[in-house]
Amino acid sequence: MTRVDDIQTREARHVLQLYRRAPVAFVRGDGVRLYDADGREYIDLLSGIGVASLGHAHPRLARAVAEQAGTLLHTSNLFYHPLQGALAERLANLSGLERAFFCNSGTEAVEACLKFARRYWYTRGDARPEIIALEESFHGRTFGSLSVTSDEHYRAPFAPLLSGVKFVPVNDPEALLAAVSPATAAIIAEPVQGEGGIRPLTPAFANAMTEACARTGALLIADEVQSGLGRTGYPFYFAALGLKPHLVAIGKALGGGVPVGAALINDEVAKTIAFGDHGSTYGGNLLACRAALCFLDELVGGGLLASVGRVGRHFEGRLRALAAAHPIVREVRGTGLMWGLELTRDAAAIVPAALERGVVVNRTAERVVRLLPPLIITEAEVDEGLDRLDAAIGVVETQTSSGA
Ligand SMILES: Cc1ncc(COP(=O)(O)O)c(C=O)c1O
Numbered sequence: 001m002t003r004v005d006d007i008q009t010r011e012a013r014h015v016l017q018l019y020r021r022a023p024v025a026f027v028r029g030d031g032v033r034l035y036d037a038d039g040r041e042y043i044d045l046l047s048g049i050g051v052a053s054l055g056h057a058h059p060r061l062a063r064a065v066a067e068q069a070g071t072l073l074h075t076s077n078l079f080y081h082p083l084q085g086a087l088a089e090r091l092a093n094l095s096g097l098e099r100a101f102f103c104n105s106g107t108e109a110v111e112a113c114l115k116f117a118r119r120y121w122y123t124r125g126d127a128r129p130e131i132i133a134l135e136e137s138f139h140g141r142t143f144g145s146l147s148v149t150s151d152e153h154y155r156a157p158f159a160p161l162l163s164g165v166k167f168v169p170v171n172d173p174e175a176l177l178a179a180v181s182p183a184t185a186a187i188i189a190e191p192v193q194g195e196g197g198i199r200p201l202t203p204a205f206a207n208a209m210t211e212a213c214a215r216t217g218a219l220l221i222a223d224e225v226q227s228g229l230g231r232t233g234y235p236f237y238f239a240a241l242g243l244k245p246h247l248v249a250i251g252k253a254l255g256g257g258v259p260v261g262a263a264l265i266n267d268e269v270a271k272t273i274a275f276g277d278h279g280s281t282y283g284g285n286l287l288a289c290r291a292a293l294c295f296l297d298e299l300v301g302g303g304l305l306a307s308v309g310r311v312g313r314h315f316e317g318r319l320r321a322l323a324a325a326h327p328i329v330r331e332v333r334g335t336g337l338m339w340g341l342e343l344t345r346d347a348a349a350i351v352p353a354a355l356e357r358g359v360v361v362n363r364t365a366e367r368v369v370r371l372l373p374p375l376i377i378t379e380a381e382v383d384e385g386l387d388r389l390d391a392a393i394g395v396v397e398t399q400t401s402s403g404a
Contacts, residue, residue, distance in 0.1 A: 003037035022355055029056020032374050032381050034360065043385035044360045047374045050194070050226050050338075053253035054298055055374035061256050061294050068290040076281060083289035090296050094235045097248055097264040102284025104259045106225035106251035107140025110188075112263035113221045113247040114144040114162075115278055117186040120219060120246075123272035128185035129164040132218070136170055136196030136365070139188065139223055139249075148188050150196075170199060173208035180212035186219040186247075187212065191237035194226035197365030198333045198340025206241035219246040219269065225261070226338070229253040230299045230375055233309040233336030240335075253375070258291035260284075304375050312336040314379045315371075318386045325390070328397045330367075337377065341369040349396045350389075359388035 004025045011021075026042075028035040032055050034042045047053065054061050075081055088100040101112050114131070121128045133139075133148040140146065146155060147162035155161060168175045170193060180187060187209055193199040201209075213220050222238040222245035231253060234240045238248065246269050251261035262284075265273075282288070298304050312335065319339055323329040331342040343350070347363040354361045364370045373385065 007037070022351065024355055031055045031057075032377050032385070040358065042355070042358045042360050043381060043388060045371045045373045045385045045389070046360045046362050047372055048257070049362065050231060050252045050372040051255075052257050053229070053231075053295060053375045054256040055376045058256065058298075058376070060298070061291060064290050064294040065258065065287065068287050071286075073287045074282065074285040076285075077279060077283065081286050081289075083286055083293060084284045087284070087289045087292050087296075090293065090300075091250075091262065091264060094296070094300070095248055095264050096239075097245070098267045099265045099270040100284075101263045101265065101278065102288065103261045103263070103280045104282050104288070105140075105261045106223075106249065107142045107145045107261075108280070108283075109225060109249035109251050109261035109263050110139045110145040110148070110221075110223055111142050112278060113188070113223075113249050114148070114186070116247060116263065116265060116269055116273060117219045117221060119277055120269050120272045121185050128183055128218075130181070130183045130185060131162070131165045132176070132179050132184055132187045133165055133167050134170045134189050134193070135167050136193055136199065137167075137188075137190060137223075138193070138195030139190075140225075170196070171202045171205045173204050176205065176208045177212055180216055180218055182216050184212075184216055184218040186221050188221040188223060190223045190225075190227060191241055191243070192227040192232060192335065192338055194338075194370075195364050197342060197368040198338060198370060200237070200333070200335060201241055203241060206243050210243060221245060221247045221249065223249045225249050225251040226372075229295075230305050230308050231336055231338045231372070233305070233312050235299075235305065237335070254295060255288055255291040256295045258288055260288035260292050299375070308336050308375050311377060311379055311382060315339065315373075315382050315386075318382060319371075322386060322390050322393070326393050326397055328393065328400060334371075337371075337373050337375060339371040340364070341371070343367045343369065345400060349399070350392055353392035353396050354389055357388040357392050359385050359392065361389060 007025045025037040026034045034044050135150045137150045139148050168179045227237045228250045246266050248264040319332045323332050328343050330344050333340045347369045362370045
C-alpha cells in the first residue's frame with residue numbers, strides 16, 4: 001500500500017465523508033511548490049483556495065508563528081493582549097473602515113456582518129425584514145451565510161433558512177434597483193464572485209448598488225473573503241469599483257494558513273453595537289493576530305501588493321494566449337491573481353489531468369477552472385505552472401474531440 005492509500009483508508013473509516021478529495025496527500029511545501037507523500041512536486045496555483053497567500057513554509061511567517069507559540073497563544077477575549085488592537089489599526093488603515101471584529105473563518109465573518117446589519121436597524125427602531133443577495137453567490141455554510149448563498153444544492157437540505165432574502169441576477173443594475181426598497185436592511189455581494197465562477201462585478205452594477213443604498217438607507221456588505229487583501233492587485237476590490245461598504249467580511253489570505261477572519265465595520269454601524277452583542281472564544285487570539293500582522297507586513301511593506309499587479313498582468317497575458325490556443329476555453333475572467341477559465345464543457349477532467357502534470361488547480365461552477373496562486377508567485381513560476389496546465393488542457397481537449 002502506498003502512503004496515500006493508507007491515509008485514504010483511515011479517513012474513509014473515521015472522517016465524516018463530505019469532501020471528494022483528489023487522491024493526493026501533501027506533506028510538505030516550499031514557496032509555490034507542494035510535495036506529496038511519494039515525493040512528487042507540484043506548482044500550487046490554488047493556495048488551498050486562496051489561503052496560503054505567502055506560499056508554503058514562508059520563512060518570516062514560520063518564524064513569527066513559532067515564536068508566538070513559544071510565548072503565548074491564547075488568553076480569550078476576557079483580557080487584553082498587545083496584538084489585536086495593532087491588527088485592527090492596520091486593517092482600518094487599509095480598508096477605511098474604522099473597526100474590526102475578529103473571528104476564525106470566512107463564514108463567521110459574513111455571519112457577523114449580517115448580525116451587525118440587523119443590530120443597526122434594531123437600534124434605530126426600524127425593523128427591516130429584507131436582505132438582497134446575488135445569484136451565483138457563495139458566502140459560507142453556516143445558517144446566516146448559507147441563507148445569502150444562492151446555490152440550491154447547498155441550501156435545500158437545510159431549509160428553512162433565514163427569511164426575507166431576495167436574490168437578484170449579478171451585473172443586472174435594473175433588477176437590483178427594482179429589488180432594493182425601504183424594507184431592505186442590507187445588500188450583500190462579493191466584489192469578485194469566487195465560487196460562482198470568478199465574476200467581477202461591473203462598474204455599472206456597483207454604481208447601482210451605491211445608488212440603491214443612498215436612496216433607501218440600506219447597508220452595503222462587501223464579502224471580500226476570497227477577493228480581498230491583495231488577491232486582485234488592490235487591497236480590496238470594493239475600492240476598485242468605487243464602493244463604500246458599511247461592512248466588509250475578510251478571511252482566507254489574512255492568516256496565510258492560520259485560521260482568522262474578520263468583519264470590518266464603519267463607525268456609523270459600530271456605534272449601534274453594544275457590549276455582549278456578539279463574540280468568539282478564539283477570535284483574534286495572539287497566534288491569529290501574529291500571523292495576520294506578518295501577512296500585512298509582507299503585503300504592504302514587503303511590496304507584495306505591487307508584485308500582484310505586475311505578475312497578475314503577466315498571468316493574464318499567459319491565460320489569454322492559452323485560451324486562444326484551446327477551443328475548449330470559452331472565456332477568461334478575473335483580475336490580479338484571481339482567475340477563472342470558463343470551458344465549453346464540465347471542467348472536472350482538468351483537475352486530475354493537471355495534478356498528473358504537477359499543477360494544482362480547482363474546478364468551480366461546473367465549467368470553470370479556478371486559479372488562485374500564492375501572492376508571492378513570480379513570472380517564471382507562473383510560466384512553469386501554466387505550461388503544465390496548458391498540457392493538461394491539451395490532453396483533455398484531445399480526449400473530448402476524439403469522443404473519449
Ligand atoms: C466569498 C466567500 N465568502 C465566504 C466564504 C466562506 O469562508 P470559510 O470557508 O472560511 O468559512 C468563502 C469560501 O470560499 C468565500 O469564497
